[in-house]
Amino acid sequence: MDSVLVATAIGKRFPGVIALSDVDLTLRAGEVHALVGENGAGKSTLIKVLTGVYTPDEGTLHHLGRPVRFGGPAEAQAAGISTVYQEVNLVPMQSVASNLFLGREPRTRFGLLDFRAMNEAATQLLGSYGIRVDVTRPLRTLGMGVQQMVAVARAADTRARVVILDEPTSSLEPREVDTLFGIVERLRADGVAVLYVSHRLDELYRICDQVTVLRDGRVVHSGPMDELPRLRLVATMLGRDLEEVRREGATKFEGEHAAEEAAPVLAATGLTVKHRLDSVEVTVRPGEIVGLGGLLGAGRSETALAIAGALPLDDGEVTVAGRSVRGGSVAAAMRAGVVLLPEDRKADGILPDLSVRENIVLAALPRLSAAGLVSRRRQDSIVETFMQRLRIKAASPDQRVGELSGGNQQKVLLARLLCMQPKVLLLDEPTRGIDVGAKAEVQALVDELAKDGLAVVLISSEFEEVVEGSDAIVVLREGRVVTRLEGADVNEASLLAALAEEH
Template sequence: MLMSETVLLEAVAVTKRFPGVLALDGVDFKVRAGAVNALVGENGAGKSTLMNIFSGVYDDFEGTLKRLGQPIRLANVAEAQQAGIAMIHQELNLVPHMTVAENIFLGREPLTVAGLIDFPTMKANAQALLDRLHCDAAPDSLVAELRVGQQQLVEIAKALSRNAQVLIMDEPTSSLSEKEVQRLFDLIRRLKAEGRGIVYITHKMEEIRLLADYVTVFRDGRTVHEAAADSLCLADLVKYMVGRDTKDFFVKTTHTKGPERLSVKGLTLEDATRPGRLVLQDISLSVSSAEVLGIYGLMGAGRTELLEALFGVHGQRVEGTICIDGQSVTIKTPQDAIHHGLALIPEDRKRDGLVLGMTLEQNTSLASLWQFLTHGLLSQRKEHQEAESYRERLHIKSYSCRQQAGQLSGGNQQKVVLSKWLLTHPRILLLDEPTRGIDISAKNDIYALMDQLAGEGMAIMVVSSELPEIMAVSDRILTLCEGRLTGAFEQSEFSEEAILKAALPNCRKDDVSQ
């Protein structure tokens, strides 16, 4: 592994405190030139806190930052950018209704001699950057019209326009298609070859194997291991991250399947923006009590739309028959769904699952406020008791139930979303990408919770884009492609190759109905 030993950016004994929380406890981290420096650890381990220090968001910390060996203090984001440090956030930081070129040069627009924005020059400069990144987005396209993968390249173009030498990428593949992931990997390799230092934060072990040159592991705010990536095996890496062996991880329990809980026949969903186009076509399926039904498909297959249709999100645009416990029901709103015992854990927990500025207990009670009303008044004592009960049951790490949801790690935020919906006492739980962007330990907790709920008789439908995950948690798997069911697999038939093939276009099985 031939790489420069030049350290572009370094944290030495950095400590950061928040009220009631020691987020970083003397951590060390090096960003080497011409290398992918992976930073891994559970959510809450301190990764994001250190990256916010690197990018100038936090300037009140103990310890030292060094840029090319010289101590440096970054008072704000602008100073970090001037120092050649750029962060590509998991939630992209772009203005949707501005053009690609306007986003790239926002606040640094080229001007004419008259002091006006020089749009032709800005467009030409943007095009040069996009060409360099092999991005097919046009400089005058609105960002809102781009795919997520294209938007990510625009963020990287913005960083390169400032000549950033250190690029911090936080879970960059979480919303990308397989093809977009490969394009991103190719780009990262080119940036590395130019001598730039890449900080790569991920929970996906395969990405570390494919990309990383060095790996640093954080646990509980401390640096617990640093090594060349090729010297680590997966089992050791996971053990460093969570502090225990992989043999302690989730193993699915075999439950005796109960009676049919949910039956769907001929479910069809019309596209809201293109009348006549069907997002879902003639979907028929069933799931029983004490069963976990996995739904697998590629991006755009209709997985999320299927769960949303069952939960009443799409209202009158949904046709077909839904039966619960043998009785036909009408579900045209989420209120209808809750009334009939359904709960939906959405794909985007921050946008659709939580109110980030509200506390844990306020979020937990949102979908079941009626339980806490006495003569029309909210009993905060009851609300607090229930929230505290779920905080303990789901092992939510927070200093109290009155901590804001936005201050929690991703895994703990997801547990708050689960608490909210479990408090409605559902009979059917719909989970859309329940472990996206969360760490191994939190994933294990959620798998174990699903297994426990199935054992208690709940019917569960789970969507995941991670094939090994959906095979590990499901009793049966159905595949979706272009809005149609294309395959059905019992647990004894699970095979990555067969399931993936069934999810690909032009590889369908006929007349699937399960």
Template structure:
């Protein structure tokens, strides 16, 4: 029996959660009403995933309490306990079984049985078809789930949650791989859940979806709730400013910029041109150009397509369409190796898993990419490696006992400098820096920003990706802003302000031609 629409179903009060001494949730309070679709938003590291895992029984709180259907409790001991209590979670990647039939997935663990204890397939197939038809799906329920499209699989997951009498359905980025028509069906199903008095926690970075389907919003930042309230009447730019933690004070004579098309190529010949970068559900016709000695910023909210743009340029992510031109010559073999040979270097966002090699020394990490250039007839000259390593350790101010110290022993800022030194040893033309100051202390951040300025003065073209708007304003000559994989604004010179960047973040992308 569902509770009355509008009454409180789930309430978290003063929730605390830490991992290895790092506070992930700091006195978080959250209230969900029956028949409500509640958006949960925030940037990287805001605490959304931790809160979702806590509400669904993956984690237990260190402090605070939950109230569910009026019952006070510390938390759920396991996902199974949360599921049995009526809290279902639909993850971004389906957690169903592709090789099983649609009907088996729909009733997994609660299959109807005959009086002999066997699965009653006839009744299960008939009931599965009836449930899916109510959600607008006409499908052969005996087919393997994996033979359906991503949208249909999401609908099966949603129908499974509803048919299992879930009071609360948590949806984590549910539209990330859906087509527009599939999204319409999904939103219709969410409306149906709302009409039945069920509650939905909707985790998404797509503002259009949030404003279309959600009633209320809670914004997390650095593990704390910075806003909760109704969505109607909350300006999009105000929501963005809450998410990024920057005040928004537009001048009366300065209207928010209209959505922009692809950035114009500068009049003088750019060292890098990326045109029409397109990948389904990820990038939509992104075009950027960078001149020699220029720092171009790439801004946007989580999931906007910033890292994907850099990875596409560096050949680390395949695209469906587009072209990259370096120093006037198109990349013929568009791959990581081809991009490196053309002079493109990428310092990735996650230095621990995609950058440094923890088991190697500082020396070996710096020399790793340049070894072919430092060898003759396949033999590496230790003396040449030592000279190169010493040069860049001195130039970048890498603080270490010696070049042979394990890189894993260094601070985050010095590890980031080691990665930078590796690419500078390759003498690149363009450097793509993805969140270069994330996870480093204030002093190291200042040093890194000075290094970026020095590199530009030396003639290097730099693409700087940052979630810190003030970092973009302070370091960039131009800023291109992405939203949902498309460009929504380009700001140049005095236009590069925090207010201008936030307004472009909140803008709606133009449809791809």
């Protein structure tokens, strides 16, 4: 097959970060090429280099055999490189037809927009893909799945030589996925090179011819899709030696903080959120740490958000200590004793300009106040207790939290949550972005909390951390529970096998 777009030895740096290093990628006419990797692997950066959003610091791009250096996305589009992003980048207030022909609208002989011709062409184009909608309606009035299909149809109709699909099925119903794959097959038959970015293994093996795996900004594998078994693909994405993992899996796992047989503190059943979660179940007993295992997009954070009341449920129920959490809100979950340490502590957690004291007692202020006044003495007592218990290193309780290390910021957040005397602690990436020493301290602290009887749900992208820190693991894939691993099955081999299993 003829090469359409070739990236050679691409490098891209940002302050303090090497986003891409020596990356090669060849997209060929009539071929669907999968680009996969976990969060932070470099997929988005590479796409932005290919489409002119970023200029590479090293390496070259060749388009149709000629060296190119795109000055921006418009130049890439003019060269025939079309991208459909996960977040639809069309004009929601304009009609479906206007979006389909944006920038290339049919005109009358007087130079005016020919709305009748445009609407007829739009209806015919979408109908050829099995999409039947009123093309005169504003795009925003349609569901996200239909909007995504309109974006894909537009890309397919722009005579593009390269079409990049970034998580194209994230908002689609099963029948819409079939329609999308029909479009991809037509693009393949027309000699278009397709770059397909997805975390859904079933889709990759169904539609893709080639695969390139990125990890930490580098290519760790590239070759035919059908020559890379699922288990090896997952291990390659995660940087695990498959034979080593299999050997580790043969060793019996002894839980360090296994919970006694007792009634669950947390019972989340049938958690369902359209396109995100499908009948997820998680139970945690007192003193038990249950990990949520899965690849990027599996639904781990969404499960935690749903339990914490931050993601409205379409169906399902959360009970704490046998009582249903009514209201489905963060406040209702907190009253029931459920607290969440968010994945992004800077965006959703700490208030960097406030002091350690203010950050810790923030959530406990209603409990500390009397007649609208907050006792400074009670504040000091709580802050001192948790600074000592969590070994928070700060010059004083009045030091700005933004001046602390990442590990100590994380401990301040934990202290704030523990002030509320929770029954269930949800930890989403509790050791991300902190140094090795602080990571060990946080992990030891979580173990101590479990030994004190707290029910803990642990999320981590590091499989080793999930396996070593959990008594049981609920394995998620595409928003569904694949299995629950317990006892001797809590090991990396069983976890990888569950993720790679066909369904």
